[in-house]
Amino acid sequence: MTERSPTGETLHRLLHAYKRAMRDGYAEAGIERTVGEIRVLKGIARNRHGTAQHIADRMRQDKGRIARLIKRLVADGLVVRQPHPDDSRSQQLELTAAGRDLADRIAAVEARAGTRMAGGLSEADLARFTELAEAMIANLEHSQDNAS
Template sequence: MTFKKTAFTKTTSAGYLANHMARLFGHGLHRRIQPLGLAPAQFMTLLELWGEDGLTQKQLVERLDVEQATMANTLRRMERDGLITRCPHPDDGRAHQTWLTPTARNLREAATAAAQAQNDHALSDLSEDERGVLLDLMRRVVRTMKDSEDG
């Protein structure tokens, strides 16, 4: 597949636009979940744990594609804030499982509603079909970049 060559600027760079869009999404999400006492890194960690409670730090690092130190700091803050507890893994003495507290479980509805509101706002100028196309294209680009990292 060939692409039409255009001058490389911030408005023609997929990387620049994706990064800019991600920062704007992040700022909007932060404003919406801050009243719940959450930060974006905590929210994305909670999304994983709401889907599967009891994950290890290593599993969270892999699923969220973040640095080990970043995840360790996020989990430490979440434990301090009463969102998670960590217990030794029964089969791996070096690992700890991360478990949601009732406080974190009770935040699920409000936090996901806040994230949905941010998504709805950001995509409000797109039709339903355009939203679907955008999401499909984003998933394909992410998959391509992940595959090239793994290969």
């Protein structure tokens, strides 16, 4: 019988509860986008004038997959491509007015879910949770980088 990790199980349950809250929040807000599209849209909002490669690197995803997601967002009028001033092979990505509006709506849904999740916890508890979660992420990423 394999040994269970209580920490892993707790994180698994937290992730699923958060994902469920996000899906419900997006549905209530009328946001009908895939998780990938939402993540790319948020990445563009965070990194003004970024490129598909920047988004792919940050998300640790294949650039081809990111390019397909960006293509859908461009086709739907949420993102525009601009020539990169320093690299003629690259294009900068920017949100359109409709893309900024959607990014704002997504941020509002996430803020509500975060508030619900943190209900009743002190600022110190939240700061410690963030510190611990960042350390765990670094541990996992470090062990993955060493395995490569």
